[in-house]
Amino acid sequence: MGSLLNVTGLTVRYPTRFGTFTAIEGLDLSLEPGEIHGLVGESGAGKSTIGAAIIGLIQSPGYIAAGDVKLHGESLRSLSDAAYHKLRGAKISMIFQDPQTSLNPLLTIEDQLVETIRQHSDASYGDARERAIELLKETGLQDAEARLGEYPHQFSGGMRQRVVIALALCTNPDLIIADEPTTALDVAIQKQILALIRQLAQDRGVGFILITHDIGVIAEITDSVSVLRNGKLVEEGKTAQVLGEPRHDYTKALMAAVPRLDEKLDRFVNILADEPALATPELQWNVVGASEQFASDWLLKGERPTLADGPVLSVRDLDVTFYADRPFAWGKKQGTRALRDISLDVLPGQVLGVIGESGSGKSTLAKAVVGLVRPTAGSIDFNGAPLPLGRDRPRNHAARRKIQMVFQDPYSSLNNRRTIEEIISEPIRFFKLAKSRAEQRRIVASVLSLVEMPQRAMLKYPHQFSGGQRQRIAVARALVARPEFLICDEPTSALDVSIQAQILNLLKELQARFGLSILFISHDLAVVRQMSDQVAVLKNGQLIETGSAEDFFASPKADYSRQLLQETPSLALIARH
Amino acid sequence: MAAFIIKRLIQSIFVMLAVSLLAFALFRFVGDPVAVMVGQETSVEDQERLREQLGLNDPVVVQYTRFVGSLVRGDFGFSYRTRQPIGEMILERMPATLELGIVSLLISLSVGIPAGIYTALRNDGVLANAILVVTLVGVSIPTFVIGIFLIYLFGVQLGWLPTFGRGDVVEIGWWKTNFLSLGGLRALILPAITLGVYQLTLTMRMVRSEMQDVMNTDFIKFAIARGIDYRTVHYRHALRNSMVPVITIIGLQFGGIIAFSIVTESVFQWPGMGLLFLDSIRYVDIPVMSVYLVIIALIFVIINLTVDILYFIIDPRVRLKAEGS
Structure with missing residues (x-):
């Protein structure tokens, strides 16, 4: 029994058109003051619903069907709406995921802090303001007094999250529910925010419930952890014990799917076999003559790159500057240099991992290579011949087919109004790769098999698939153009770890089979380690370091790289607990 | 700025x-x-x-x-039809249209915004649904039908209100106003309602959908999770954020009210610019038509400028960006 919070047998249900959906079932949870308890699980596990249930803000029409939530031994379920609302802020508070959206953009942070403090105490405006300044200092905001009158958009992401934490703290709550508090932040800032949470738990005795999908974060700061799956508790206990010696198969599989920073594995040992029995009509629907083998043969039949000695892609002194609108028609254009003097090579059949935090210019690099952004200076050579830059590259230029791209967000990279068949067959039609409609159909079905999707998927629309399935479709679309060079821009950052492991395995498999060269962009060092032969580190548009991946992860040369490696939460930390 | x-x-x-x-x-x-x-x-x-x-x-x-x-220079030429200077003709008519437009805008705002807030917050309530249905009917009926219906009900059957013209007006210099006499105010009621109904519905639906969107944002959820009382959440946090896009629509609407009050003015024989424009078309009075066109455009431009300045005042992101550059 925890002396701060006790959740027993919590069950949350949502009535839907298709019957009642149980989001949380029979959950037990307890928390001591000053303890940080992690809730970890993949999307749909019900982590956020637990947080909402504790603070009494379950989205209608959801409701608590059974169980109890006790704070300091007092049941919260019997409270009236008004009494519960009084509790919010005063006893329980919350930190949200995205600091960009969790502050009111039209009010200064002074307005928001003072308002919250005065809501829960009789402090005068001046006292409340004093307290706000103190809190901002405590959460590590420099020159708090001067910045009090600023609006949220004037703060950087990390600073905003500090303001959010100050807002959650300003009423002295006993319990704070932090829902993915660092997911939207870069690793360096994540490290600082996590340290701040740790320190607040220690100094003030605030209990934290930390909701996250990132096992590295759990390993780094939580005392205890609950592993959730489909609304049920899988395993619970001290963090070191649960992550160090997982008892349950699901926890083990989850741990295995987390990319390791300390060594490169050939393939992820996966796979969470939860796909509900696939031997359904789904699998029996096949296009005549379509098979994985057919796709493989067809892809190999295209002109494959003869693995030459020289690099496939060679970027020299690349410079990209973005110009803002002029203030006046006669004003001077203000430019931001997104990339400066970048030179790198991608060797044939190899993966170059590009690492960088947000704003480092890694996506700009990808866009420059595919011709979506026009560089201001420099050159890009592909297979030894210079590529026309930006819009100068004709629609029918060979590189338009040979270089293909997989985007980050599978929810917006597929056109929702077209069937999967239309989406995947577009490159075939555009590049005239099939002689007849029947052949085109067979290729689409075969490539779907190749990316481990049922062939029947071609009849459906994107919204009928999950994120991981959509990303497979996006990979299939890139493959049918018979590319030699693939650009993957954060291809797994929107996905759960187990799905990420599957997609990464798939990419490795395809790369090995078809001798693809890949430019692999990611902010996640562990993912890059698993994928890359070579790495390049970008910071603020500049190339910090480049070289062989194994050497880089063993002994990075630049200070910045060393710092990045050190700040990345890693499972190795469990040993320290 | x-x-x-x-x-x-x-x-x-x-x-x-x-x-x-x-x-x-x-x-x-x-x-x-x-x-x-x-x-x-x-x-x-x-x-x-x-x-x-x-x-x-x-x-x-x-x-x-x-x-x-x-x-x-303000020299608008002469009307083919009346041989009067067009400037004078328009100045004489403009107060009638402006007063009608302002009153109907006020009606649409003072009813539309509260109704929008109410229907946004009480999503499932019986009254909220009733308001939505009634206003949907209101927006589906053409303006002139509403006008004729109001004339029939309040003018002919009940005999409460005058059905045409401006009634008694008080002259302040060259500006003839309806606001200062009972007869003038009574004459204003029916045409103002007729002109305002459509705008009212639009305002209400805009406020409602914006407010619902804002109520689903993280910063509102965060404010509720901090225990800020619901009144403050609704009016200080949510309403202000909803108003940013609504203001643009209201601005465009006001321009529309003035420019397209033609139908209402014709139904109620309201001696404003719309009626003047209608007469000009009938007599192919090209100089008046072209001046009317220019003046309406000027009104739109002024309103748009006002909306931009309002944006500037409401939204610190716009304000600080402009100051920064």
Whole structure:
């Protein structure tokens, strides 16, 4: 029994058109003051619903069907709406995921802090303001007094999250529910925010419930952890014990799917076999003559790159500057240099991992290579011949087919109004790769098999698939153009770890089979380690370091790289607990 | 701020030039002004002399420059129909239209915004649904039908309110106002409601959907999770954020009310600019039509400028960005 919070047998249900959906079932949870308890699980596990249930803000029409939530031994379920609302802020508070959206953009942070403090105490405006300044200092905001009158958009992401934490703290709550508090932040800032949470738990005795999908974060700061799956508790206990010696198969599989920073594995040992029995009509629907083998043969039949000695892609002194609108028609254009003097090579059949935090210019690099952004200076050579830059590259230029791209967000990279068949067959039609409609159909079905999707998927629309399935479709679309060079821009950052492991395995498999060269962009060092032969580190548009991946992860040369490696939460930390 | 306004003003000048070009084109291409002005027995020589006097034989560019120049000086020319100076005719009519427009805007805002807030917050309530259905009916019926219906009910059957004209007006200088006499106010009620119903519905639905969107944002959830009381959450946090896009629509609407009050003015025989425009069309009174066009464009430009400045005041992101550059 925890002396701060006790959740027993919590069950949350949502009535839907298709019957009642149980989001949380029979959950037990307890928390001591000053303890940080992690809730970890993949999307749909019900982590956020637990947080909402504790603070009494379950989205209608959801409701608590059974169980109890006790704070300091007092049941919260019997409270009236008004009494519960009084509790919010005063006893329980919350930190949200995205600091960009969790502050009111039209009010200064002074307005928001003072308002919250005065809501829960009789402090005068001046006292409340004093307290706000103190809190901002405590959460590590420099020159708090001067910045009090600023609006949220004037703060950087990390600073905003500090303001959010100050807002959650300003009423002295006993319990704070932090829902993915660092997911939207870069690793360096994540490290600082996590340290701040740790320190607040220690100094003030605030209990934290930390909701996250990132096992590295759990390993780094939580005392205890609950592993959730489909609304049920899988395993619970001290963090070191649960992550160090997982008892349950699901926890083990989850741990295995987390990319390791300390060594490169050939393939992820996966796979969470939860796909509900696939031997359904789904699998029996096949296009005549379509098979994985057919796709493989067809892809190999295209002109494959003869693995030459020289690099496939060679970027020299690349410079990209973005110009803002002029203030006046006669004003001077203000430019931001997104990339400066970048030179790198991608060797044939190899993966170059590009690492960088947000704003480092890694996506700009990808866009420059595919011709979506026009560089201001420099050159890009592909297979030894210079590529026309930006819009100068004709629609029918060979590189338009040979270089293909997989985007980050599978929810917006597929056109929702077209069937999967239309989406995947577009490159075939555009590049005239099939002689007849029947052949085109067979290729689409075969490539779907190749990316481990049922062939029947071609009849459906994107919204009928999950994120991981959509990303497979996006990979299939890139493959049918018979590319030699693939650009993957954060291809797994929107996905759960187990799905990420599957997609990464798939990419490795395809790369090995078809001798693809890949430019692999990611902010996640562990993912890059698993994928890359070579790495390049970008910071603020500049190339910090480049070289062989194994050497880089063993002994990075630049200070910045060393710092990045050190700040990345890693499972190795469990040993320290 | 000053740079921002200057930039907008310069843009406005280009808009006005474009509109005046259109208005000028009306002169050139809709009928022959001389043929309209003279009687049947005027000799060809006289017509030619008139043409020369009016400068209609000059090159187009010279004529256009002269047209813009006289507009800028406030010299709007004479009506073909009444031979009066157009400036005077418009000034005489403008107060009627402006007062009608302002009152109907006030009605649509004072009912539309609270109703929008109410229906956004009480999503499932019986009253909220009733309001939505009634306003949907309101927006589906054409303005003139609503006008005729109101005349029938309150004017003919109940006999409570006058059904046409401005009633008693009080003169303040050249401005004749309805606001200062009971008869004037009574005459204003029916046309203002008629003109405002559509805008009211639009305002309400805009406020409602914006407010619902804002209520689902993280910062509102965070405010609730901090225990800020619901009144403050609704009015201080949610409403202000909802108003940012609503203001644009309200601004455009007000322009629309003034420009397109033609139907309402005609149903109620309201002696405003709309009715004047209608008469001008009937008598092919091209100078009045083209001046009307320019004035309506000017009103739109002024309203848009006001909306931009309001944005500036409400949204710190716009304000600070402009100050930063």
